[in-house]
Amino acid sequence: MTEVQTLVKDLANKHGRKRESLIPILQGIIQKDRFISEHAMIEIARELDISSAEVFGTATFYSFLDTDTRGKYVIRVCKTITCSMKGKNQILLSLEDGLKVKVGDTTPDKKFTLLETNCLGWCHKAPAMLINDDVYTELTPESVRQIIEEYKKRDIRVE
Amino acid sequence: MGKKQLRRMDLIFANEHDYKEILSKTLKTPNQYIVEEMINSGLKGRGGAGFPTGLKWKLTAEAKGKTKYVICNADEGEPGTFKDREILTQVSYKVLTGMAVCSKITGAKKGYIYLRSEYKFLVPVLEKELSQFHLLCKENNLDFDVEIFLGSGAYICGEESALMESMEGKRGEPRNKPPFPTKSGYMGKPTVVNNVETLAHTFTIFKYGAKKFRDLGVQDSRGSKLFSISGDTPTPGIYELELGMTVQDFVDDFGDSDCKAVQVGGASGFLVPRKRFKETAIGYQGKLTGISLPTGGSMMLYNSSRSMYNVLDNYLDFFQEESCGQCTPCRVGCQQLVKGIEAVKRGEKKASYLDVLLKLTETMKVTAKCGLGQSVANSFQSIVANFREEMIY
Numbered sequence: 376m377t378e379v380q381t382l383v384k385d386l387a388n389k390h391g392r393k394r395e396s397l398i399p400i401l402q403g404i405i406q407k408d409r410f411i412s413e414h415a416m417i418e419i420a421r422e423l424d425i426s427s428a429e430v431f432g433t434a435t436f437y438s439f440l441d442t443d444t445r446g447k448y449v450i451r452v453c454k455t456i457t458c459s460m461k462g463k464n465q466i467l468l469s470l471e472d473g474l475k476v477k478v479g480d481t482t483p484d485k486k487f488t489l490l491e492t493n494c495l496g497w498c499h500k501a502p503a504m505l506i507n508d509d510v511y512t513e514l515t516p517e518s519v520r521q522i523i524e525e526y527k528k529r530d531i532r533v534e
Numbered sequence: 535m536g537k538k539q540l541r542r543m544d545l546i547f548a549n550e551h552d553y554k555e556i557l558s559k560t561l562k563t564p565n566q567y568i569v570e571e572m573i574n575s576g577l578k579g580r581g582g583a584g585f586p587t588g589l590k591w592k593l594t595a596e597a598k599g600k601t602k603y604v605i606c607n608a609d610e611g612e613p614g615t616f617k618d619r620e621i622l623t624q625v626s627y628k629v630l631t632g633m634a635v636c637s638k639i640t641g642a643k644k645g646y647i648y649l650r651s652e653y654k655f656l657v658p659v660l661e662k663e664l665s666q667f668h669l670l671c672k673e674n675n676l677d678f679d680v681e682i683f684l685g686s687g688a689y690i691c692g693e694e695s696a697l698m699e700s701m702e703g704k705r706g707e708p709r710n711k712p713p714f715p716t717k718s719g720y721m722g723k724p725t726v727v728n729n730v731e732t733l734a735h736t737f738t739i740f741k742y743g744a745k746k747f748r749d750l751g752v753q754d755s756r757g758s759k760l761f762s763i764s765g766d767t768p769t770p771g772i773y774e775l776e777l778g779m780t781v782q783d784f785v786d787d788f789g790d791s792d793c794k795a796v797q798v799g800g801a802s803g804f805l806v807p808r809k810r811f812k813e814t815a816i817g818y819q820g821k822l823t824g825i826s827l828p829t830g831g832s833m834m835l836y837n838s839s840r841s842m843y844n845v846l847d848n849y850l851d852f853f854q855e856e857s858c859g860q861c862t863p864c865r866v867g868c869q870q871l872v873k874g875i876e877a878v879k880r881g882e883k884k885a886s887y888l889d890v891l892l893k894l895t896e897t898m899k900v901t902a903k904c905g906l907g908q909s910v911a912n913s914f915q916s917i918v919a920n921f922r923e924e925m926i927y
Contacts, residue, residue: 395721397703402651402684436705436858439651439687455613456801456848457764457834493689493852495652496616498764498834499771508654 382407383418392423397433401440409445409488409507416442438492446481446488448526451505454491457498462515466502467491469516473523487526540787543750543758543774545738546731547624553737554670557631560740561674565595565639572736575744576756581607581692581729582799582830583905584818587736590726593716594640597724602642604633605720605727608649609697611689612800613852614832617760617772618730619653625734626660630667630680632733635740636726637678645680646720648697651687689856693904694719694727696858707860708904731760731831752778755817759831765797766790766837777818782811784833792837795920800832801849802909805842807920842921843879849913850875857906864907867898871914878926885926888918 376384386403390396400419404411411434420427434440441449450470454463467489471477474487481488497503500512504519511522550556560568572588579585594602606629610618621629633645649656664680671678683701685691691700695709698720719725735757739747747757755777764770767788775784785793795807798816804827806814815826836845854868874891877883895911902908918925 394703395701398686398700399684402686433703433705437686437688438855439685454848455852456845457614459844459848460765460840492687493855494611494613496610496619496650498614498616498762501764505652510655 377414379412379415380418383415383422387419387422394423394425397423397425397430398437398440401430401434401437405440409447409449410441410443412442444481444485446485448486448506449488449490451490451492451495452478453493453495453497453501453503455494455498458495458502461501463502465516466504466514466519469519470523473520487523540775540779540783543776545758546621546628546734546760546774549625550628550737550741552741553627553631556737556741557634557670558674560631560635561638561676568635568639568740569595571739571744575739575747576751576754577732577735577739577747578756578818579729580731580735580759580830582612582802582828584828587728587732590716590728591636591639593714594642594724594726597717599724600641601644601721601723602640603720603723603725604636604640604642604645605694605697605701605725606633606645606647606730606733607692607694607697607727608647608653608730609685609692610653610730611650611692611856612802612830612832613849614764614797614800614834615762615830616764617762617831619656620772621730621734621760622647622649622653622656622660626663627667628737629730629733630663631740632728632736633680634667634671634674634676634678635736636728636733638676640724640726642726643677643679645678646683646701647680648683648685648691648701650685650691654684657682657684688858689852690858690904690906693906696904697727698725705858707858708906710903729830750776752815752817755826759829761829761831761833763788763833763835765833765835766793766840767835777816779816780812781806781814781816784816785811785835788833789835790837792839793835794838794840795836795842797832797834797836797845797913798827799829799912800834801852801913802906803827803829803832804912805845805916805920842917842924843875846914846917846925847872847875850910853906853910861901861903861907863898863901864903864910867894867902867907868910870894871910875925885922888922888925892918 386400390399416430420430497512502514503512577587688706690696691706696706700706715725850872857864857868859865895914899911
C-alpha cells in the first residue's frame with residue numbers, strides 16, 4: 376500500500392465510510408499533507424464507494440480543502456475590508472519580500488505557501504493572518520518578518 | 535445636551551457559577567412552560583435573520599419523527615463579526631446549556647457545533663468543556679451527545695441549509711425552502727439550528743426569567759445584543775448593548791468624531807450615511823421603530839478618509855468568491871457587479887451604467903435562491919445611492 380492509501384484507510388476507520396465522513400476525511404488529509412492530491416481523492420472515492428467526481432466536487436468547493444500543491448506552512452492573510460483598511464497590503468509586501476514568493480505561490484523548498492483569504496473574524500485586531508491553524512493579529516510589516524523567521528528556524532530544529 | 539452614553543450590558547459574558555443548578559432546574563421544568571417563557575421573552579435569532587427562537591423550538595418539538603437534531607451554528611463568517619468566537623471562548627457552558635434544554639424540549643438526542651475552520655484553535659477548549667458537559671447530562675438523566683463538526687472555509691455554510699449539506703459531506707449549496715429545517719433538516723430529520731449568541735441568551739432567560747430579557751430593548755426588538763465593532767473607531771471590540779438605539783447614538787459613543795458612514799450587518803447589510811444616522815435604529819424590522827436595520831452584530835465604521843468605492847469593491851469581491859455558484863443570478867450577478875463598477879471607475883463605462891447595475895441587484899434580490907445572492911443588493915444599493923460620486927470619480 377502507498378502512504379496515501381494507508382492514510383485514507385486510517386482516516387476512514389476513524390471517521391467511518393458514510394458520505395457524512397467525507398469532509399472529516401478530507402480534513403485529515405489536509406492536516407497531514409496540507410493539500411489533497413488527485414491520487415488521494417481517487418483513494419477516498421474507492422474507500423467510501425462513491426464517484427471520484429463527487430469527492431473532487433466537494434473538496435474543490437471549500438477554500439480550506441486545497442487541491443493544489445501547498446507548503447508545510449500555509450499562510451492565509453485576511454483581505455476583507457477592515458484588514459484591508461488597516462494595512463493588509465503592507466503585510467503582504469513584507470511576506471512576499473521575506474519569502475521571495477508572490478501571493479498564490481509556494482516557496483521552492485515547499486515550506487511556505489502564501490495565500491489571501493476572506494474574513495477571519497479578527498476585524499477588531501486587524502490586520503490578521505493564519506499560519507496553518509494558528510492566528511496572528513495586529514500585524515505590522517516588522518512583526519510579520521519576525522514571525523516568518525521563527526517559522527524558518529523552527530524547521531531547522533525539526534530536521 | 536451632552537453625549538448620551540449607551541447603556542452597556544453584561545449578561546452574556548457574566549460568569550454564572552450556578553450554571554449546573556440552572557441546568558438541572560430547567561431540565562425539571564415542564565416543556566410547555568419553558569417554550570412559553572422563550573416566546574414571551576421575545577428572543578429572536580441572533581445570527582441576523584431574527585426568527586423567534588421559542589417558536590423554532592416549538593415547531594421542531596411538534597414535528598413528526600423520532601430522530602431529531604440540535605445544531606449550534608458557529609460558522610461566523612460575515613465580515614465584521616467576531617462575537618461568537620468570544621462567547622465560545624469565555625462562556626461555552628451557556629451555549630451548551632441552551633442546547634441541552636433544546637434537546638429536552640425537542641427530543642433530539644444528538645447535537646452538533648458547526649465550527650468554522652478559521653476557529654479551529656478553539657477545538658481543544660470546547661472538547662474540554664464538552665467532556666464536563668456530557669457528565670452533567672448523565673447526572674441529569676439526559677440522553678444527549680454533542681459533537682464538533684469543523685467547517686472548511688466557506689462563508690455560505692453559515693446559511694443553515696448549506697450548513698447541513700456540508701455536514702452531510704456535500705458541497706455547501708443552500709437548499710430550497712420550504713421545507714424548513716424544523717421539518718426536514720440534517721439528514722432529512724427535524725432540526726433546530728441556532729446561532730451561538732441565541733443559545734447563550736437562552737441561559738439568561740432560564741436563569742432570570744423572560745421578563746428580565748423582555749424589559750431590555752424596544753418593541754419588536756427585545757433584549758440585548760452583542761455588537762462586533764471595527765473599522766475607524768478608537769475602541770474596536772465586542773460590546774453588549776440594548777437593541778433599539780439609533781445609529782447617531784452609536785456613532786457618538788464609538789466613532790472617531792469623523793465618521794461618515796456605518797455598515798450595519800456586515801457586507802450583506804446596509805450602509806448608513808451620516809445624514810441618516812439620526813433616523814435609523816438598530817433592531818429587527820418593526821412597526822413602531824421607523825427605519826430599523828437588523829444585524830447579526832457587525833458594525834463597521836468608516837471615516838472621511840475612506841473611499842466608499844474601495845469598500846464596495848471589497849464587499850463585491852468577497853461575494854463573488856463566496857457565492858456557491860449554484861444559481862445563475864448570484865453566480866453571474868456578483869461577477870458582473872465587480873466588473874461593472876470597476877469599468878465605471880476606469881471610465882470605460884458611462885456613469886449611467888450604475889443604473890443598469892442597480893437594476894441587476896434588484897433582479898438578484900428577487901431571483902437568487904438564498905440570502906447571499908438576495909442581500910448583495912443591500913450594500914450595493916445603499917452605497918451607490920449615497921456615494922454615487924465616489925463610484926464614478
